[in-house]
Amino acid sequence: MKIKKNLSKTLLAGPYLVWMIAFTIIPLCMVGVYGLTDRTGVFTMDNLTLLAQRGYMKALLLSLGLSLLSTVICLALSYPLAMILRSRGNGRKGFMVFLFILPMWMNFLLRTLAWRTLLEKNGVINALLDLMGLPSLQIINTPAAIVLGMVYNFLPFMILPVYNCLMKIDNDVINAAKDLGANAFQTFFRVILPLSVPGIISGVTMVFIPALTTFVISDLLGGGKVLLIGNIIEQKFTTANNWHVGSGLSLVLMIFILISMAVLNKYDKNGEGNAF
Amino acid sequence: MKRLKRILADAYLGIIFLLMYAPIATLMVLSFNSSKSRAKWGGFTLDWYQKLLDSPEIMEALMNTLSIAFFSALIATVIGTLACIAINRMRKSTKGLFLALNNIPLLNGDIVTGISMMLVFIAFGITFGYGSILIAHTTFNIPYVVLSVLPRLRQTNRSTYEAAMDLGAAPVQAFVKVVLPELFPGILSGFLMAFTMSLDDFIITHFTKGAGINTLSTLIYSEVRRGIQPTMYALSTIMFIAALVLLALAGRPKRKKEAV
Numbered sequence: 411m412k413i414k415k416n417l418s419k420t421l422l423a424g425p426y427l428v429w430m431i432a433f434t435i436i437p438l439c440m441v442g443v444y445g446l447t448d449r450t451g452v453f454t455m456d457n458l459t460l461l462a463q464r465g466y467m468k469a470l471l472l473s474l475g476l477s478l479l480s481t482v483i484c485l486a487l488s489y490p491l492a493m494i495l496r497s498r499g500n501g502r503k504g505f506m507v508f509l510f511i512l513p514m515w516m517n518f519l520l521r522t523l524a525w526r527t528l529l530e531k532n533g534v535i536n537a538l539l540d541l542m543g544l545p546s547l548q549i550i551n552t553p554a555a556i557v558l559g560m561v562y563n564f565l566p567f568m569i570l571p572v573y574n575c576l577m578k579i580d581n582d583v584i585n586a587a588k589d590l591g592a593n594a595f596q597t598f599f600r601v602i603l604p605l606s607v608p609g610i611i612s613g614v615t616m617v618f619i620p621a622l623t624t625f626v627i628s629d630l631l632g633g634g635k636v637l638l639i640g641n642i643i644e645q646k647f648t649t650a651n652n653w654h655v656g657s658g659l660s661l662v663l664m665i666f667i668l669i670s671m672a673v674l675n676k677y678d679k680n681g682e683g684n685a686f
Numbered sequence: 687m688k689r690l691k692r693i694l695a696d697a698y699l700g701i702i703f704l705l706m707y708a709p710i711a712t713l714m715v716l717s718f719n720s721s722k723s724r725a726k727w728g729g730f731t732l733d734w735y736q737k738l739l740d741s742p743e744i745m746e747a748l749m750n751t752l753s754i755a756f757f758s759a760l761i762a763t764v765i766g767t768l769a770c771i772a773i774n775r776m777r778k779s780t781k782g783l784f785l786a787l788n789n790i791p792l793l794n795g796d797i798v799t800g801i802s803m804m805l806v807f808i809a810f811g812i813t814f815g816y817g818s819i820l821i822a823h824t825t826f827n828i829p830y831v832v833l834s835v836l837p838r839l840r841q842t843n844r845s846t847y848e849a850a851m852d853l854g855a856a857p858v859q860a861f862v863k864v865v866l867p868e869l870f871p872g873i874l875s876g877f878l879m880a881f882t883m884s885l886d887d888f889i890i891t892h893f894t895k896g897a898g899i900n901t902l903s904t905l906i907y908s909e910v911r912r913g914i915q916p917t918m919y920a921l922s923t924i925m926f927i928a929a930l931v932l933l934a935l936a937g938r939p940k941r942k943k944e945a946v
Contacts, residue, residue: 419772419775420772420775420776421772422768422772423772423773424772425765425768425769426765426766426832429765429824429825429828433806433822434790434791435787436806437799437802438790438794438802440802440809441801441805444805487702491698491699491702494698494699495699508933508934509703509706511879511882511933512926512933513707513709513710514883515882515886515925515926515928515929515930516710516713516923516926517886517888517902517903517906517922518888518903519888519903519907520713520919521710521713522709523724523914524708524716525709526724527716527724528712532725533725534712562705562709565702565705565706566706615793616792619793619794620795620796623797624795625797625889626888626889626907629910640795643797643801644797647801647804647893653801656801660798660801660802663795663797664794667795667798670793671786671789671790671793674789674793
């Protein structure tokens with residue numbers, strides 16, 4: 411009876427399991443199959459070793475550099491923000507999520523394009539700088555604009571997990587540290603920071619991966635002058651029509667994704683993330 | 687000193703808020719700009735709001751976007767909530783594996799998710815169009831539902847469910863009348879999250895839509911080269927305001943409860 415009851419409960423996961431296999435696992439295997447074969451269907455590593463060529467390597471390294479920089483900036487911006495919000499008390503979680511989810515109702519492409527209007531040579535920001543007698547900012551169509559676009563688009567994915575993780579720290583723990591003679595500096599580095607590591611890890615992966623794989627932000631803010639690995643993959647699938655090379659390059663990206671997943675799983679013991 | 691700290695903290699919050707909302711303000715202003723150029727202010731107009739209704743292309747894309755967001759979020763909510771009940775009862779190792787798989791669409795770059803699904807649709811012979819976009823969106827939406835429902839489920843008290851059964855309720859009845867209301871806030875936030883993610887998606891739709899159908903995102907992308915019609919700004923302003931009102935209404939009673 412008990413076994414039967416448990417079995418029927420487990421069956422409730424059936425639809426999701428089927429869905430997962432059909433639309434997550436098999437698709438990823440397909441990328442593997444395409445990535446490791448050529449047009450005639452023969453096994454080859456060429457689609458992966460292609461990466462050693464200068465153009466591809468340059469795009470990959472640039473993507474890695476820009477996405478790492480964006481991740482660091484996001485963390486540097488989010489942590490103080492989350493600390494401030496934590497000090498402002500409880501009961502605001504819903505509101506915070508609301509504040510950072512709301513922009514998503516204005517289309518992602520339009521929001522990113524709006525930065526063009528703001529950053530352009532005769533754009534809003536330069537007009538303001540001019541008004542204050544400051545030198546103008548010429549970053550549109552450069553990697554700097556892409557980093558700005560990445561930080562802007564992915565910041566919520568850093569703020570929410572870090573904030574949620576900091577909110578879970580019991581005030582008693584912090585007070586205990588203080589009672590035991592720790593100064594503010596020690597309390598932060600020996601109590602608060604270590605306890606917030608899971609939030610940081612989950613934020614880092616949720617910013618780094620989308621930044622590493624984007625092609626839209628570089629398209630819209632780089633003015634077609636900056637090629638990231640995502641742009642190359644997109645071109646292989648849409649204009650160049652070479653799915654095998656595109657899949658091979660995606661496999662390389664999946665290596666970075668797998669590393670992030672492994673790190674995330676190590677710190678996120680119950681596997682439920684800290685994001686929401 | 688304490689006051690200075692507070693002022694600095696407020697200033698910091700203000701700067702981040704400005705960063706988040708500056709582009710949105712820009713788009714809103716542009717929706718009232720009579721000049722078609724993004725860079726020039728040509729005077730105030732409501733023309734774009736009027737023209738919006740006359741553009742069947744935009745209206746069709748809007749309908750597609752909203753209906754795909756609604757149905758993908760709905761299907762994801764049903765599948766995800768059912769799965770959560772099972773996940774909650776699983777042994778630790780099975781649970782860990784299931785949740786690791788659940789995390790794949792969240793962690794995988796959108797471009798990889800998009801092309802992998804495109805390849806599988808071709809292999810399965812699924813026609814590209816509304817259906818393929820719906821499947822793709824449901825796939826990346828389920829994880830959001832699972833992550834919002836599961837923590838709620840863990841908080842629910844099992845004995846209330848058992849008490850309902852002792853009092854003669856059938857398992858399904860006990861679930862619907864006792865467990866479901868308790869889960870409801872998690873289910874609702876999962877649904878809203880899924881709806882929003884679907885609404886804002888471009889990359890996965892780009893690879894799974896095929897020719898002949900557009901969502902707002904893909905329509906905007908196709909317009910980038912020839913210049914975005916300001917009607918798009920008008921539409922997104924309306925959607926933003928609608929979301930602001932709706933989410934504010936949905937969020938209010940919940941916050942009240944949390945304060946108690």
